[in-house]
Amino acid sequence: MTNEAIDMSRGVPPTDLLPTEKVKECAMSAMDNFGRSLLQYHSKITPTVQGFQPLMELLADEMGNGAKQENVLIGNGSLDVFDILTNSLVEAGDNVLVESPSYDRSITTLERAGCNVTGVPLEEDGLDTGRLADLVEEKNFKLLYIIPDFQNPSGITTSTKKRNEVTELAEEHDFWIIEDSPYYKLRYKGEHKPRMWDLSPQKVLYMSSFSKLIAPGLRIGWTIIPEDINEKVLQYAEDSYITPSILSQGVVYEFLQRGWLEPNIEKLKESYVVRLNALLENLESKMPEASWAEPEGGFFVGLNLPGGTTFTDLEEKSEELGLNFSDSRKFFPEGGDVNFLRIPFCTLSPEEIEESISRLKEVL
Amino acid sequence: MTNEAIDMSRGVPPTDLLPTEKVKECAMSAMDNFGRSLLQYHSKITPTVQGFQPLMELLADEMGNGAKQENVLIGNGSLDVFDILTNSLVEAGDNVLVESPSYDRSITTLERAGCNVTGVPLEEDGLDTGRLADLVEEKNFKLLYIIPDFQNPSGITTSTKKRNEVTELAEEHDFWIIEDSPYYKLRYKGEHKPRMWDLSPQKVLYMSSFSKLIAPGLRIGWTIIPEDINEKVLQYAEDSYITPSILSQGVVYEFLQRGWLEPNIEKLKESYVVRLNALLENLESKMPEASWAEPEGGFFVGLNLPGGTTFTDLEEKSEELGLNFSDSRKFFPEGGDVNFLRIPFCTLSPEEIEESISRLKEVL
Numbered sequence: 007m008t009n010e011a012i013d014m015s016r017g018v019p020p021t022d023l024l025p026t027e028k029v030k031e032c033a034m035s036a037m038d039n040f041g042r043s044l045l046q047y048h049s050k051i052t053p054t055v056q057g058f059q060p061l062m063e064l065l066a067d068e069m070g071n072g073a074k075q076e077n078v079l080i081g082n083g084s085l086d087v088f089d090i091l092t093n094s095l096v097e098a099g100d101n102v103l104v105e106s107p108s109y110d111r112s113i114t115t116l117e118r119a120g121c122n123v124t125g126v127p128l129e130e131d132g133l134d135t136g137r138l139a140d141l142v143e144e145k146n147f148k149l150l151y152i153i154p155d156f157q158n159p160s161g162i163t164t165s166t167k168k169r170n171e172v173t174e175l176a177e178e179h180d181f182w183i184i185e186d187s188p189y190y191k192l193r194y195k196g197e198h199k200p201r202m203w204d205l206s207p208q209k210v211l212y213m214s215s216f217s218k219l220i221a222p223g224l225r226i227g228w229t230i231i232p233e234d235i236n237e238k239v240l241q242y243a244e245d246s247y248i249t250p251s252i253l254s255q256g257v258v259y260e261f262l263q264r265g266w267l268e269p270n271i272e273k274l275k276e277s278y279v280v281r282l283n284a285l286l287e288n289l290e291s292k293m294p295e296a297s298w299a300e301p302e303g304g305f306f307v308g309l310n311l312p313g314g315t316t317f318t319d320l321e322e323k324s325e326e327l328g329l330n331f332s333d334s335r336k337f338f339p340e341g342g343d344v345n346f347l348r349i350p351f352c353t354l355s356p357e358e359i360e361e362s363i364s365r366l367k368e369v370l
Numbered sequence: 371m372t373n374e375a376i377d378m379s380r381g382v383p384p385t386d387l388l389p390t391e392k393v394k395e396c397a398m399s400a401m402d403n404f405g406r407s408l409l410q411y412h413s414k415i416t417p418t419v420q421g422f423q424p425l426m427e428l429l430a431d432e433m434g435n436g437a438k439q440e441n442v443l444i445g446n447g448s449l450d451v452f453d454i455l456t457n458s459l460v461e462a463g464d465n466v467l468v469e470s471p472s473y474d475r476s477i478t479t480l481e482r483a484g485c486n487v488t489g490v491p492l493e494e495d496g497l498d499t500g501r502l503a504d505l506v507e508e509k510n511f512k513l514l515y516i517i518p519d520f521q522n523p524s525g526i527t528t529s530t531k532k533r534n535e536v537t538e539l540a541e542e543h544d545f546w547i548i549e550d551s552p553y554y555k556l557r558y559k560g561e562h563k564p565r566m567w568d569l570s571p572q573k574v575l576y577m578s579s580f581s582k583l584i585a586p587g588l589r590i591g592w593t594i595i596p597e598d599i600n601e602k603v604l605q606y607a608e609d610s611y612i613t614p615s616i617l618s619q620g621v622v623y624e625f626l627q628r629g630w631l632e633p634n635i636e637k638l639k640e641s642y643v644v645r646l647n648a649l650l651e652n653l654e655s656k657m658p659e660a661s662w663a664e665p666e667g668g669f670f671v672g673l674n675l676p677g678g679t680t681f682t683d684l685e686e687k688s689e690e691l692g693l694n695f696s697d698s699r700k701f702f703p704e705g706g707d708v709n710f711l712r713i714p715f716c717t718l719s720p721e722e723i724e725e726s727i728s729r730l731k732e733v734l
Contacts, residue, residue: 026401026406026409030398030401037390037394038394041390041391045388045585046385046585047380047581047586082450082614089610114609115609222410222411222612223613223617225611245475245482246449246450246453247449247589248447249586250446251446251447251587251588251617252589253397253618253621254615254617
């Protein structure tokens, strides 16, 4: 390794793992098979703002458990979908809950919608459900945003027991759960946990994305909406963009139809697990005094910095170290300095992982 | 013509005029030339949320008059871009201005951002600038949304004199102008007027789109942002969707690079002027008692209904007539019933135009 800066700031797939040739082939067939539909305002062709109908159907079928395609919304990436869901559900001044830490961009979305964002501390098996129970007893919350699988930024997975507790609380205290699960299929170890949507489809809005499974630039995020609020959410989406970008949706449909998704995921997992193991080995050997939850999938390890080192300490030395970090403080809705660092292992080669942990060790 | 219902509700290009084969070829080259860039989170490849850099460059060059690519934002359709601009510029409770009538979806965007929307009456040569001067003298307005060329829904074009008056008022009274001009290049008669952006690039946010020039489903809208607010707008865009859908932007870039845009526009204009003339002839012969402003381009004729007929009267008979209308009342921010009907002539064949005016005549 040279002394080049290593970018540890973003959870993006390595560019050389993007299936460029396959996407090109899918774009060609999508245009051959559906050209005119893909180029028109979609709500004219099929009376829906919800996305490309054949893809909606595939997604509903794959969800199973009674999911209907009329409750599917496919939008321009999952952050955009989350923005639509948030603004459909909340009004300025509403109270909402997130895990603490949580995905910084989602916290921003909630805050700019005017929400009061409260963090529920994250434990090794998911958020502190005792604390959650106290909070929802105390006052009304409109929704809980949760990333139950290989959480961003901590890598933590919510246990089955806690998934049940959280959905029971949502039913009892009448709040929505937005279950954001873009990494669900990127599990390297252990067994899949039940989706929270399976436990309470009437209270849970399930969100996923093809950004991590095929390619981010396609901007395909999607959600399954509970029946009660379906119309409201779809109206908000139509008022936002009339119809989402449909060409990419045709591409994803062709990719799925060809059976290319599962082999692509297998290829990604083979590469990502090597990177995860390299990170864990480097942390164990070089940073025994730090602590972290070992993720079973996804993109991130959340490092608890040892010896009182704060993110601000790290940030001050980031240029000297040649390491770029994302701002850890933004993962915590409470604000203030934190002893936390998110490491996006999928983005880095094993060599970059070794080098970056060596550089980090110097400063800790 | 059979008695099939005729859909007069939406301003969409006729599906048989969509350049499907050309778009397919552009999609293939875009993937060949830029595949990896198009599939990655774009802000990783070039440090920007603003869109596909080669397309940004082309758009800035074509704007001329000192437009810089760092002030270009290309988003997921122009309604989405308008939503980003609105929410970057206003806070709930702000006063904003629109022409009355104006594009219903834009009024919705302003209202859902919490704005107080005031309409400025439209005259045959653009909005009533005397009334505008009084209004901005009376109180503070944050912005004026205006469609100066072949307005939606009226078909009216703002005169050069009024363009100057409006931009002078904006500079004097410090409000933003959002100039929405998706039909600018679809001029069938007469000479281009100066863009308001040319008159006051520091106060005007210019918006355009490829929905009417290539295909709506690509969802490519764009804007040039005044330097003062560039950073704020781009941050709002990044917080909304990280990066827009890039594949379609690559397609549009290839389309432009091949020199296919101008011939495509010529082809559209040849077809649209026939439809416009058919509509005008039918109106003159069948409805001499109605009035309308003769548009020199665009998609719409705005019909002033004769004899006290209101939109609600029409709506009640719409099923019987076999005609679907868009809701004229939504074009007027004041609310209430109106003596107005928008006719989207580009969407209809000359036969449909003749038949629909015959049916309308029956009820008037």
